[in-house]
Amino acid sequence: MGSPARIAVIGVGNEFRRDDGVGRVVAARLLERARSGALPPDTVVEACDGDPARLMGLWEGARLAVVVDAAHAHPGTAGRIHRIQLDAERLGHPSATSSHGLGLGEAVDLARVLRRLPERLVVYAVEGADGSLGTGLTPAVADVVEPLADAVEDEILRYRAAQAGGER
Template structure:
């Protein structure tokens, strides 16, 4: 049986750099193995839990805000790191990833493997634009996610 690998681009493309996650998902089309689930979400925790239901590996891609900010800086986080990072930073959404992970733990709905790839945002204003630092970081962010997908398939070879 083939593994279920889910890549979720979290964000809103109409809010500047918050569109980084969805942009990476779009850039991955044709670059990852067939059967990889590529989807986007607004970050609402219940929807995220539904999207990763029955997944062997979940890869989340999103923008984050930190204080002080370093726009364009990339982060790769385990669930524990993401939860800890969430205390010092904020998702660009009403409820952050930390709250979503806590809910998943409480409901026993954490996937066996979850990794978060994030880019620090510079501009979350209205409009379909990415700031220069985030746009410049997208190729490397996309490659990091593609590598995570390949590694997930290597860990769970199909039939």
């Protein structure tokens, strides 16, 4: 087997719009874990504002991309996490949408047309309570940061184990 495929973790959001920054906070936790060796060495952790071109650039060349973003859902429950997996060109329609005007959905649609989707794209969308100007997450969203970082780490390790075992 050749060298392991790159894994991209992308935390999407704006840290100056309260709960919208949850993706960046989770990415910061995962970056600490990557630096300590808890994640495979080919894991790249980045933050992004949600611009579709930037998202596509960050997951380009990755076999697995994990995106963490804030979401709006109606009705919503602050801190609820949605996991959405897109394999190859299969696209589901989640009950939660990105908190950005343009962003993840448009990036996925455009990447599909351009054939630039990663082999596997997993999105963790966290329902927020407050997207107003300001810093800091609300308590309900802050409470899910560590469990969500754990879930993303487990996602990566399961993927790597499956890849090492010859599965896809």
